[in-house]
Amino acid sequence: MAIMARLKRLVSGFISLFVSGIERRNPEALIEAARQEFRDRMAQYNLALAQMAGIAERLKAQITAKTNRAKELERRVLANHQAGNLELAGSLARELQELKSDLLTDTQELKETEDAYQANLRQAKLAQKEFEEKIHKLDKQLSQVKIKEAQAEAASALGNVAFKVGDMGDTMKTVEEVLAKRYEVSAGKARVAKDIVDMDQLREKETERKALEQNALAEFLASQGIQAPAAPQSAPIMNKEIGPSQQGGQS
Numbered sequence: 001m002a003i004m005a006r007l008k009r010l011v012s013g014f015i016s017l018f019v020s021g022i023e024r025r026n027p028e029a030l031i032e033a034a035r036q037e038f039r040d041r042m043a044q045y046n047l048a049l050a051q052m053a054g055i056a057e058r059l060k061a062q063i064t065a066k067t068n069r070a071k072e073l074e075r076r077v078l079a080n081h082q083a084g085n086l087e088l089a090g091s092l093a094r095e096l097q098e099l100k101s102d103l104l105t106d107t108q109e110l111k112e113t114e115d116a117y118q119a120n121l122r123q124a125k126l127a128q129k130e131f132e133e134k135i136h137k138l139d140k141q142l143s144q145v146k147i148k149e150a151q152a153e154a155a156s157a158l159g160n161v162a163f164k165v166g167d168m169g170d171t172m173k174t175v176e177e178v179l180a181k182r183y184e185v186s187a188g189k190a191r192v193a194k195d196i197v198d199m200d201q202l203r204e205k206e207t208e209r210k211a212l213e214q215n216a217l218a219e220f221l222a223s224q225g226i227q228a229p230a231a232p233q234s235a236p237i238m239n240k241e242i243g244p245s246q247q248g249g250q251s
Contacts (some may be wrong), residue, residue, distance in 0.1 A: 010130055027142055031135065038131050052117045059110040067105050070096060122202065139186035143179060150175050 073096040080089035221227070 003143075017037075027138075027145075029136055033143070035135065042124065042128065049117065049120055049124065052113060052120065056113045058111060059106055063103060063106050063110065066099055066106065070099050070103065073099065095226060097163060125202065136187065140183070143183040143186070147179055150179070 073092055077089050077092045077096060080086075080092065
């Protein structure tokens with residue numbers, strides 16, 4: 001048993017050394033593997049987001065249907081009450097009461113679902129931005145390493161072989177052009193991925209959405225004869241630019 005355990009550790013050590021050697025010689029493959037792993041995880045995350053969005057849409061449909069049903073019940077309750085059908089009016093009123101309770105529950109669940117969806121969506125965008133920034137950093141580091149390796153090879157060649165510097169000019173120029181091109185491609189891809197995620201624009205849209213919600217609430221309260229609570233006053237923005245008309249007023 002002891003020999004088998006030692007043999008197992010030895011084989012594991014050889015495999016580890018073999019894999020480590022491959023990793024050191026192929027950093028590009030490691031970066032691509034990281035990209036693929038991130039894409040797979042994002043696909044699963046997006047699937048969960050889609051399911052959450054589906055729940056929200058289903059709740060919206062339920063709320064719409066129940067709201068229409070509540071309006072119909074209100075009409076029927078009033079009609080039967082006026083006609084003296086008190087028993088039927090009472091039954092309908094009871095059904096309306098239960099329906100409104102369901103509406104409150106559905107509305108609260110919709111709000112919670114929407115909040116969770118928006119929070120997870122922001123998290124996904126942030127994760128994408130952070131990942132692309134890390135990949136960009138690795139690509140830049142890899143490019144620098146390759147340049148240093150090329151320089152080291154050139155220095156070694158100068159020390160061991162007698163030749164004119166001009167003889168290797170074209171080759172070195174090609175190496176530099178290839179490395180510069182690879183760096184430009186990697187940097188360009190990283191910048192595009194980074195620019196796609198505009199967190200400032202996302203926050204502006206959130207602020208705009210909240211403002212629209214407050215305006216809708218104020219309009220609804222006004223239609224019901226209810227005075228809306230005063231909105232918190234934001235700090236005034238000072239205009240630092242002085243136009244011709246302002247300069248004339250100050251003089």
